[in-house]
Amino acid sequence: MAQAGTNQSALARDIGVDRSTVSQLVSGSGARLPNGQVVAECARALGVSADWLLGLSDRPESAARIVANAFRITEAPRALVDQQIFDWHLEADGYKIRYVPPALPDMLKTREVLDWEYTPHLGRTAEQAINASEERLEWMRDSASDYEISLPMFELASFAGGTGYYAGLPRDLRQAQLARLQRLAAQLYPRMRICLFDARRLYSAPLTIFGPLQAVIYLGSNYLAFRDTERVRAITRHFDHLVREAAVPARALGDHIETLLQEM
Template structure:
């Protein structure tokens, strides 16, 4: 009635012989009144939600604060506990850094609260390291070679801090492998933006000041296949990671 469609028209539309199909105006009116999508009414999809609602739930844009472990990232890790988490970081992953490395990196940003901020984050970093999730991390080889030489982003980082960090990475591999697997790829052959795939739940793209999070299966699968390619084409597989560190 609210759609202004008479009963005879409804009867014809519901008739099994399919003699009459609804016009666009009728479909749009019914979809709007019922709060569903026109595609669902026509049997073209199994999802009844309108397109705008689907987009709102499948894609979100959130701020990415300059912090050791911001609340959003930590919440995603908690949500995905028990699933495999696959990560291409923008630099060395915070969860694998020494305290001295974190202090050097975050002191200019955090100022007088550096020690408190690092102390508060250590429990969260420990949770992420010790959760039931398997972690796969893919890094470009030049990230570690630049780190070892103190070049580029790492210029000014004291040698003892760099050597301690490399030794720390070696120990973590010994302690956590195969739950933690680090792959190194050649950035001249492959490229990846910073991304994280939280099992089958969501995939996140890091833009610098924002995260773009996808929850639809198609895009999560696409991100996973991208990570598969990084692993498949890795110049240094996970089992060879300690040897690469030794040669730095």
């Protein structure tokens, strides 16, 4: 009643019972539980779930609202700095962030690679976005969160070879990028750990897990965001399996990148 800004008299009028009935419910002095209609009407009037009123759930939201909050589809713009993703990072500050990026993580890229990748799509706004991306890296350095990143091995191999998505990216930019990735991985370890999994054995869609709060799967033009505990746990187990089965664990990433550089 306090949350809804109401009182016993007003609630009694809303649900069509005597004030004494509400008083008994609040005081716990009634000999019997209220009937189903009274419970349902109380839940409707107060904007909560009947299960919560009866002590059967620790979630006060209605069932419809729980379902709505448990799963959302949000827009994923083609941009270096996605405000929605950053807001989710701020919300989860202090929790472990698990990340399977769709490509090399933007915040770990050199300005030259970002410019090559985004200027054709963003035009003159790319410079502003690149500056903001660097600010996000600095924010990550000071964040209370640990970051665990899992990439498929072929992503770095394709980058080093300038094939697939990275076709046309000059070799000197690729070499500088790999050296930067190697340097940042060493500097930020163990707060940031990057491992590589073998996509011939394992598969993962791009996703981010914000501690126990939320898991987000990236579709390209949209995010699928899950907040219910069971789905978050299931996606977390999937990510942890990628780490356990990593072909290149975080401690060996530097040596792996060094091998790629020598082959280049």
